[in-house]
Amino acid sequence: MAKRSTTTEPAIDSTEQKIFDAAHEVFSQKGMDGAKMQEIADRAGINKALLHYYYRSKEKLYEMVARAILNKAVSAVREVLEKEMPLEEKIRRFIETYIGVISRNTFIPLFIISEINKHPERFFATILPQDLPKPHLFFQQVEAEIAAGRIRPIKPQHLLVHIISMCVFPFVGKPMMAVLLGMRPAKMQTFLKERTAEVTQFVLAALRPQ
Amino acid sequence: MAKRSTTTEPAIDSTEQKIFDAAHEVFSQKGMDGAKMQEIADRAGINKALLHYYYRSKEKLYEMVARAILNKAVSAVREVLEKEMPLEEKIRRFIETYIGVISRNTFIPLFIISEINKHPERFFATILPQDLPKPHLFFQQVEAEIAAGRIRPIKPQHLLVHIISMCVFPFVGKPMMAVLLGMRPAKMQTFLKERTAEVTQFVLAALRPQ
DNA sequence: GCAAAAATTAACCAAACGGTTAAACCTTAT
C-alpha cells in the first residue's frame, strides 16, 4: 500500500502527483467516459497498474480530480461574493476575478456542466463541495441600492445569472463563437481579453437609474 | 438493404425513425463516448444488429443525429439575425426565439459545446452546417444606431455575445445555478420562464443612451 | 549489509463494446 497522508500533499514530482496531474489533464479534456486509464498512465509516464495502486479505481481517481477542480472554481467565486464592499466595486471585482479564473482554466465550466448532466447523483453526492457560495449578502446589497434609488430595479437573482452567464459562456462556447463571429484563434484571444472591461461596462450601464 | 430515400422522411413509427429518436435521446444526453449502441437499441425496442442495418456504424448514426440537432439550433438563430427589421425589435425577437428554442431543447447547447471540445476536426468537417448565420447585418445596424446616437456606444460583437450568453447559459448551467440560488426544480422552472423578459429589459436598459 | 516494506512492472483476466454473420421471419408481387 502507498502511505498516503490525507492532510499533507505529495511532492510535485512524486508518482502520485504525476498521476493526479495526468488524470486532471485527461479528465478535464475528455470527461469521465472519454478518459482512458491507459492514456492517463502514458501521460504520467508510468505503468497502468500504478493507477490502481495509488487510486483504487477509475471512479475514485475521477472523484479526487473532480473535487479538486470544483474547489478551485467555487472558492474563487465565494470569496468575492461574500466579502463586504460597495456594490459597484463588488460587481467590478466579481467580473474581474471570475473571468480571470475561467480564462486561466477554460475547461472548468464545461467539465462541471457535462458531468452534472451525465451523472447528477454522483456529482451532488460525492463531488460538490459542502461550503458553496452564499449569494444572500449580494442580493441584500442589490435590493438596498434599488430602494435607495441608486440603481434601476431588477430581480437580484437574474442580475447574478446575467453576470455569470456573460463571464462564463464565451469561454465555454469559444469555438462556436469563433465560427459565428468569423474570428481566427488569435483574434478570438484578444476578443476574450476585452471581455472583462466590456461586461463590466455593460452591467453598470444596465443598472444606471432612469 | 433498407430502401431509404434521402429526400422523404421515414414514418414516425418506422424502425428507422425509432432508432433515430432513441439515438437522439441517448446521444444528446451522453454524447458520443457516453452513448452505447446497446442502450440505443434497447430504448428503440429492437435488436442491436438493426442499428447497423439502417445506419452502418455508430459514427454514421452519430453524424446523422448530430447534424439534425445542429440544424435545428442554427436555422432558428439565422432567421431572426438576418431578417430586416428595426434593431430594438430584432433584439426583442432574437432573445425570445433563442430562449424559446433552447428551453424546448435544453440539451442542444451542451451537446454542441461538448462535442466540439472532444472532436473539433470531426465536428467542423462533417457536422457543422455550411450555411451559418451571418451576423454582419446585425453589426451594421448596431453601428448605425450608435452613429445616430440612439444607443450607447458598444462593440457589436460583444453585444451579440452578451445576449447569446444570457440566453443560453442559464439553461446549460441550470443544475449549477439551481444549487447556487438555492432553488428547487419547480422554482427553477418559473425562474427560467422569467428570463425572456428579464434579459430583454436588461439589454435594452444597457443600450439606452446617456 | 540485509531484511522488510514500498514501489513498479509485465502479463493476464473478465466484462463491455462495436460490429458481423447466418438463419429466420415477414411482406408482397406475380
Added chain:
DNA sequence: ATAAGGTTTAACCGTTTGGTTAATTTTTGC
C-alpha cells in the same frame, strides 16, 4: 401459393477497457 427481397433476430467475433496478480526492483529501517 410461392419465390424473392426486405426486415429482424440470436449468436458470435475481435478489440478495448478497467482491473488484478505475481513477480521484480527500489527504498527504508535497523
